[in-house]
Amino acid sequence: MRKWGSAVSSLDEFGRIRLWTEGRQKADFLSRAGVVCGIGDDAAVVAGEGSGSEWLVAADAMVEQVHFLDETMGEADVGFKALAANVSDIAAMGGEPKFALVSVCVPPAWNEERMRRLYDGLYECAERYGVAVIGGDTTSAPRDLVVAVTAIGTVEAGRAIRRSGARSGQIVFLTGPTGLSAAGLHALQRIGAAEGAERARLADLLPQRLVQAHRRPVPSVKAGRILAQMGWGASLNDVSDGVASEAWEIAEASQVKLVLKEKLLPLSGELTAYAGDNGLRAADLALFGGEDYVLLGTADKSCEQEMRERLRAEGIPLFVIGEVEAGQPGVELESADTGLRRPLAKRGYNHFSEGTMQT
Numbered sequence: 352m353r354k355w356g357s358a359v360s361s362l363d364e365f366g367r368i369r370l371w372t373e374g375r376q377k378a379d380f381l382s383r384a385g386v387v388c389g390i391g392d393d394a395a396v397v398a399g400e401g402s403g404s405e406w407l408v409a410a411d412a413m414v415e416q417v418h419f420l421d422e423t424m425g426e427a428d429v430g431f432k433a434l435a436a437n438v439s440d441i442a443a444m445g446g447e448p449k450f451a452l453v454s455v456c457v458p459p460a461w462n463e464e465r466m467r468r469l470y471d472g473l474y475e476c477a478e479r480y481g482v483a484v485i486g487g488d489t490t491s492a493p494r495d496l497v498v499a500v501t502a503i504g505t506v507e508a509g510r511a512i513r514r515s516g517a518r519s520g521q522i523v524f525l526t527g528p529t530g531l532s533a534a535g536l537h538a539l540q541r542i543g544a545a546e547g548a549e550r551a552r553l554a555d556l557l558p559q560r561l562v563q564a565h566r567r568p569v570p571s572v573k574a575g576r577i578l579a580q581m582g583w584g585a586s587l588n589d590v591s592d593g594v595a596s597e598a599w600e601i602a603e604a605s606q607v608k609l610v611l612k613e614k615l616l617p618l619s620g621e622l623t624a625y626a627g628d629n630g631l632r633a634a635d636l637a638l639f640g641g642e643d644y645v646l647l648g649t650a651d652k653s654c655e656q657e658m659r660e661r662l663r664a665e666g667i668p669l670f671v672i673g674e675v676e677a678g679q680p681g682v683e684l685e686s687a688d689t690g691l692r693r694p695l696a697k698r699g700y701n702h703f704s705e706g707t708m709q710t
């Protein structure tokens with residue numbers, strides 16, 4: 352499928368961001384400007400004006416062909432998911448989403464009616480998470496649609512949960528199952544590639560729960576708020592690029608080793624059934640698929656019971672999937688079959704990388 356070969360640079364997405372930004376602005380300038388946490392987390396944390404809260408600011412774009420195709424997402428789904436992905440980055444800091452700016456670059460194929468449907472989905476998401484849409488920008492585009500959202504939220508001062516807080520001895524947890532979105536995408540792309548009667552047959556068999564997970568992800572705002580307000584979350588990330596990739600980000604930011612246990616991965620019945628029927632490994636989809644928007648984090652073992660009960664009271668599961676150890680920063684996976692530990696590939700969705708999972 353899509354590949355971004357380049358003779359000039361072999362840097363992946365994260366290498367490029369570092370190359371473009373690292374060392375450009377001095378720490379004391381940023382700190383005087385009120386930047387509590389800048390580039391490198393799900394959202395920036397910026398000082399509030401003397402109140403007990405801080406601002407959270409995050410930006411994520413969705414691009415036709417890269418994030419969606421006609422056959423994978425309806426117009427309203429694109430609008431909903433563009434905002435949901437941003438709300439999720441606010442949730443990943445433990446914050447409350449408040450405002451959004453929405454920029455669209457619109458190609459000729461996206462006529463007034465299609466764009467109106469996109470905004471129906473976007474406002475549906477805004478309503479659901481209490482986000483006020485306060486501006487944006489509109490341009491024409493030559494071919495593919497781009498929706499770029501900036502989300503603004505708040506969090507109690509000093510309570511934002513960063514990627515860098517993981518410590519040896521902590522548990523690694525997920526607030527929901529993963530891999531469903533990638534399986535839904537797989538099913539939708541198979542239909543897109545089929546023709547005639549086969550297409551109709553696949554459409555009839557469409558795994559609706561998996562498709563829904565792909566088209567209408569649920570950002571984990573409530574879970575993030577509980578973890579921040581109670582001070583339980585030591586480190587936190589939302590799962591956009593896949594569990595393995597997010598775990599690596601926490602490990603590197605915290606300078607620790609995360610050991611994940613394959614047999615503890617929450618694999619839903621729908622996922623294992625779909626994977627089994629289609630020659631896929633459910634654990635691979637769960638580890639490398641992405642676009643799940645549940646939270647992956649670490650917390651002190653002593654919090655586990657209380658955390659579990661408090662989350663359960665809100666209908667949110669807590670899956671402990673491993674633990675944090677001291678040592679060379681990285682991620683290891685303990686095999687369900689052999690019990691042996693192996694380094695877990697830093698694989699997942701990476702713009703500009705060959706390692707990206709192609710479903």
Ligand SMILES: Nc1ncnc2c1ncn2[C@@H]1O[C@H](COP(=O)(O)OP(=O)(O)OP(=O)(O)O)[C@@H](O)[C@H]1O
Nearest residue numbers: 368372389390391392393394395410411440591592
């Ligand atoms: N072009 C850029 N210029 C400056 N900072 C950037 C740029 N692209 C990304 N960043 C910053 O780099 C960090 C990592 O971005 P990344 O997009 O991986 O995080 P994320 O939004 O949580 O993940 P995802 O996009 O997969 O949902 C964030 O702090 C982000 O604001």
Ligand SMILES: Cc1ncc(C[n+]2csc(CCOP(=O)(O)O)c2C)c(N)n1
Nearest residue numbers: 416417418419420591592640641642700
């Ligand atoms: C047509 C099509 N092909 C592939 C994918 C998979 N995909 C695209 S971006 C991404 C990570 C999250 O995005 P970002 O990191 O930009 O926030 C993933 C898993 C898709 N959704 N649609």
Ligand SMILES: [Mg+2]
Nearest residue numbers: 393440443589
């Ligand atoms: Mg994120």
Ligand SMILES: [Mg+2]
Nearest residue numbers: 410411412440
């Ligand atoms: Mg991003």
Ligand SMILES: [Mg+2]
Nearest residue numbers: 591592700701
């Ligand atoms: Mg990403």
